[in-house]
Every structure is written in structure tokens, then in C-alpha cells.
Amino acid sequence: MTRREPRREKSSRPDRPSDERSLDALLEGSQLPDGDLARWQPVSQVLTALTSVPASSELSGEAQALAEFRGQPHPVRHPGPVHHRGQGWVSWLRGPRPAVAAAAGAVLVGGLLAVAYAGDLPAAAQRLAHDTIDAPPVARSGSAAPDPDASQLPASPLGTAAGRASFPPGRGAAHPDRRTSRGSLFMSPHHHRRPGSAPGTGGGPSGRSGGGHQFPSGSPAPSGLPSPSGLPSPSGSPSGSPTPGASQQPSPSASTAPVDGATPSPWAAPSATRPSGHHHRTGASGAQSPPP
Amino acid sequence: MPILGNVIGEKFERLLAAAQGGTGEADGAFSVLWRDANPALLRYLRVIAPEAAEDIAADTWVQVVRGLVSFRGDEAAWRAWLFTTARRRAIDEGRRRSRRPVVSLPELPDDAGPGSADPADLVLEKLSTEGAIAIISSLPRLQAEVILLRVVAGLDNQAVAQLVGRSPGAVRVAAHRGLRHLAATLGETTGGL
Numbered sequence: 110m111t112r113r114e115p116r117r118e119k120s121s122r123p124d125r126p127s128d129e130r131s132l133d134a135l136l137e138g139s140q141l142p143d144g145d146l147a148r149w150q151p152v153s154q155v156l157t158a159l160t161s162v163p164a165s166s167e168l169s170g171e172a173q174a175l176a177e178f179r180g181q182p183h184p185v186r187h188p189g190p191v192h193h194r195g196q197g198w199v200s201w202l203r204g205p206r207p208a209v210a211a212a213a214g215a216v217l218v219g220g221l222l223a224v225a226y227a228g229d230l231p232a233a234a235q236r237l238a239h240d241t242i243d244a245p246p247v248a249r250s251g252s253a254a255p256d257p258d259a260s261q262l263p264a265s266p267l268g269t270a271a272g273r274a275s276f277p278p279g280r281g282a283a284h285p286d287r288r289t290s291r292g293s294l295f296m297s298p299h300h301h302r303r304p305g306s307a308p309g310t311g312g313g314p315s316g317r318s319g320g321g322h323q324f325p326s327g328s329p330a331p332s333g334l335p336s337p338s339g340l341p342s343p344s345g346s347p348s349g350s351p352t353p354g355a356s357q358q359p360s361p362s363a364s365t366a367p368v369d370g371a372t373p374s375p376w377a378a379p380s381a382t383r384p385s386g387h388h389h390r391t392g393a394s395g396a397q398s399p400p401p
Numbered sequence: 402m403p404i405l406g407n408v409i410g411e412k413f414e415r416l417l418a419a420a421q422g423g424t425g426e427a428d429g430a431f432s433v434l435w436r437d438a439n440p441a442l443l444r445y446l447r448v449i450a451p452e453a454a455e456d457i458a459a460d461t462w463v464q465v466v467r468g469l470v471s472f473r474g475d476e477a478a479w480r481a482w483l484f485t486t487a488r489r490r491a492i493d494e495g496r497r498r499s500r501r502p503v504v505s506l507p508e509l510p511d512d513a514g515p516g517s518a519d520p521a522d523l524v525l526e527k528l529s530t531e532g533a534i535a536i537i538s539s540l541p542r543l544q545a546e547v548i549l550l551r552v553v554a555g556l557d558n559q560a561v562a563q564l565v566g567r568s569p570g571a572v573r574v575a576a577h578r579g580l581r582h583l584a585a586t587l588g589e590t591t592g593g594l
Contacts, residue, residue: 132577136551151587152580156552158533163440170455171435174462178420178431181466 409437413476421470431469435462438483441553444530445484448538448545450491457494461487481560484550488564536586544579547572 131145135156141149224230225238228245238244409416412433419430439458446454464486472482537545543565550561562569 129577132580135580136548136576138552149580149584152584155533155536155583155587156548158530159444159537159549159553160441161530163436164530167440167443168436170439170459170462171432173459174435174439174466175428175432177463178466178469179428181469 409433409476413479417472417479421472431466434479438480441480441555442483442487444534444553445546445549446487446491447534448549449488449542450494451538452498453491453494457487457490460490464490477556477560480554481556481564484554484556485564536583539586540579540582543567543575544582547576548579548583551576 128145131141131149134141135149135153138156138160141153222242225235225242225244228235228248230238230244232247235244235247239246416430416433419426420434421427439462442458442461443454446457450457461483465483472479474482537548540548546565547561550556550564551558556564558569558573562572565572567575
């Protein structure tokens with residue numbers, strides 16, 4: 110019984126097109142077909158009531174809307190780009206962008222300082238950094254000196270485990286990680302070359318980078334590292350003898366001297382008591398230039 | 402013949418330009434626009450958000466006033482923009498109320514709202530706007546909404562489809578079903594009498 114009901118609806122399908130025309134006419138507010146007028150008359154009355162004249166309650170909010178409209182800044186009523194400009198700056202300062210800009214600036218300044226203390230700035234900038242913030246001076250030898258050093262010292266003794274092992278036991282074991290991080294941070298060709306090329310002429314033992322830079326007396330290295338015998342006092346090196354003296358002698362012998370261990374380096378001195386560390390240092394250079 | 406919907410006609414462009422321009426006629430032009438659209442807006446909102454129709458309408462006008470200067474389009478686009486804004490505000494209000502349900506006061510009389518009494522009786526007793534809104538409110542939500550947007554807002558099938566996020570065919574079917582449902586409800590009521 111219930112299955113036959115759809116069939117009955119199916120039989121009434123021929124009425125559908127006229128039905129839909131009437132429904133479309135109702136929705137569009139146009140006149141209904143004559144035959145369907147009586148059928149759809151109640152619906153038409155409902156729809157007409159929906160679109161009847163507005164009641165007074167429906168217009169009671171006009172004053173509020175007008176007040177909102179008048180209070181809105183208008184391009185003609187309130188011309189003045191300066192005013193908007195000021196508002197823009199104020200809103201910019203209120204947002205999170207100043208903090209982001211400050212963080213980016215801090216990162217930029219920190220990076221510049223790191224590069225300046227590593228001595229990797231261009232010559233003019235490095236001179237300026239040297240004069241203003243006591244960064245290492247410019248190496249005048251330029252690109253001639255670092256090449257042999259770089260080839261003979263492929264890895265930093267401070268940046269490797271063997272390099273750490275060459276430290277005095279009392280110090281290397283105390284803060285191994287800190288030394289590793291410092292060594293890896295400041296390991297540039299300058300730092301390998303300077304202590305060895307002219308020991309005692311500005312390459313005093315420094316805790317930061319192996320003594321390559323002339324840090325002010327406040328640097329912790331001179332007091333923290335062992336002072337090898339035969340080396341001048343580290344405290345006198347920053348002001349007494351500038352680095353150009355070392356960098357003006359880019360001869361391979363001068364640069365390879367600390368590598369071979371002929372000239373006692375502040376890092377090589379403890380290794381004399383520990384053959385393993387010495388073996389490591391000479392092994393790196395001995396592969397290319399064996400000692401006579 | 403509908404009174405609401407497309408009643409401004411050819412004057413709409415001039416009125417909109419005056420309201421946007423901020424000249425001395427701006428207040429009067431905006432007032433005409435508001436008087437034309439606000440009753441239809443309220444009737445639509447009384448069906449889809451009966452608890453907060455007035456508040457949502459006020460919020461809608463605040464939103465519309467803020468974007469009035471940048472609006473470009475004819476009267477149909479204007480009404481579509483207005484009702485789209487109102488619909489979004491109603492949806493936001495519905496979400497807010499679902500998070501913070503409002504408990505109705507028990508001392509309110511039963512026949513306070515348009516949807517409280519039997520809508521068909523209301524229509525037959527007094528075919529007022531409130532009665533028509535009440536009987537439309539008895540329809541399923543989509544059917545009632547598309548009928549109101551077609552009849553009260555004066556939008557065409559395509560604009561309504563875009564507004565409610567359905568296909569034009571689905572909107573047309575929903576409107577037809579709603580009208581048939583309405584006819585059946587009214588026929589049963591009149592037949593019973």
C-alpha cells in the first residue's frame with residue numbers, strides 16, 4: 110500500500126510544469142496563471158503580508174543608524190592625509206611589529222659584532238671596528254698569507270677532540286664544551302696564523318680564539334691559560350706590538366712554525382707534556398711538510 | 402505587488418553617490434537607503450535569528466556604514482551585500498549564543514513572540530506581517546530563508562544561491578518545496594475550519 114503512493118505522485122507529474130510556473134510567479138511577485146489562482150491564493154496572501162508597508166517599529170532605529178553614519182570618518186568630511194598618517198604610525202607602534210623589528214635589529218647587530226671580532230669584515234670596516242669596539246685589526250697581508258695556512262691546517266685543534274685533548278688537564282676537563290664552542294666560533298684562518306706567525310708580537314694567548322686577537326685586558330684568556338715559557342707576557346702584547354708585524358711576514362716558514370712545533374705556541378706548549386696532542390698537531394702538517 | 406524590494410529603482414545610483422560623497426545630501430540619501438532596506442532586513446532576521454533580530458540589524462548597519470565608501474554596484478548588489486552581512490552576523494550571533502546559552506525568563510507570557518502561538522491560526526485570524534513571519538518561521542530553515550531572500554529582499558535566484566552557498570537549482574527546489582509546504586499548511590488549516 111505504501112509503495113503505491115509514489116506511483117500516484119508520478120501520475121500527477123503532468124501538473125508539475127504549471128505548478129512550477131505558479132511557484133516561480135509567486136516568488137517573483139508576478140501574476141499567477143488563471144487556473145492556479147484559487148489554489149495558491151493563501152500563499153500569495155502570506156507573501157504579500159511579508160512585503161507590506163513597514164511598521165513604525167521597523168523604522169525606529171533610524172536615528173541610531175544616522176548617528177553611526179555621521180560619526181563615520183568620511184573622505185570628504187575629514188580630508189587630511191597627515192591625520193591618517195599619524196594614526197598609521199600609532200597603530201604600527203601598538204602592534205607586534207616593533208618587537209619583531211627590535212629582534213631583527215638585535216640579531217643583525219650581533220651578527221655584525223661576531224663578524225667584526227672574527228676579523229672577517231672588509232678592510233675599511235674592520236679598521237673602523239678596530240678603532241671603535243676594539244675588534245682585531247686588519248691583516249695587511251691580505252690573501253697571500255692565509256692560503257698556505259689554510260692548506261696546512263685543515264682543521265682547528267680547538268675544534269676537534271684531539272685539540273681538546275691537548276689542553277692542560279685541569280682546564281680542558283673543566284670546561285670542554287665551552288672551549289669547543291669558542292674555538293669553533295672564532296676559527297678563521299687569521300686565528301690559526303697569528304699566534305704562530307709571530308708569537309709574542311700580538312699573538313698572546315687568548316682564551317677566546319687562541320690568542321689571535323688583541324683583546325683588551327679584560328679578556329679572560331691571559332689569566333686563564335698557561336703561559337708557556339719563552340713567550341712574552343700576554344699582558345704586554347695588545348698595546349706593545351701590533352699584529353701587522355706578524356702579518357707582514359707571510360713567508361711559509363713563519364706560518365708553518367707553530368704547526369711544526371718549532372716555535373712554542375700557547376696551545377702547543379702543553380702538548381709537549383702530552384705526546385698525543387703534539388702528535389696530532391704535527392700529524393696534520395707533517396703530512397705535507399715533514400720535519401727535517 | 403511587493404512593496405519591499407527594488408523600490409528605489411533609478412534613483413539608487415544617485416542616492417548611493419550622495420551617501421558616499423559626504424556632501425550635504427549625504428544624511429538624507431543614507432536615510433532613504435536605510436528606510437528602504439531596514440524593514441526587509443528585520444523581517445529576514447526575525448525568521449533566521451528571532452532572539453536578536455534588532456541587535457543583529459544594528460550591527461549590520463554599523464558594518465555597512467563602515468564599508469559604504471568602498472561599495473561599488475547597483476541596487477541588487479547593494480541588497481545582496483546588506484543581506485550577506487546580516488546573515489554572517491546572524492551566524493556569528495548563533496555561535497555566540499550556543500557557547501553562552503540564554504535562559505528564557507519563566508514569567509514571560511506564552512504569546513509574547515510570533516512563533517509561540519500556532520502560526521496558521523495567526524495567519525488566518527489576522528494576516529499581518531507578524532503572522533506571515535510566524536508561518537514562514539515554521540518552515541525548514543533553508544526553505545524559509547530562500548523564500549524570504551527571494552520575496553522580501555528582492556534577490557534573484559542566482560544571488561540567493563551565492564548568498565546561502567548552494568547551487569541555483571537547489572535554491573529553486575528549496576523555495577518551491579517551501580511554498581508547497583506553506584500551501585499544505587494553510588490548506589489544512591482552512592479545511593479544518
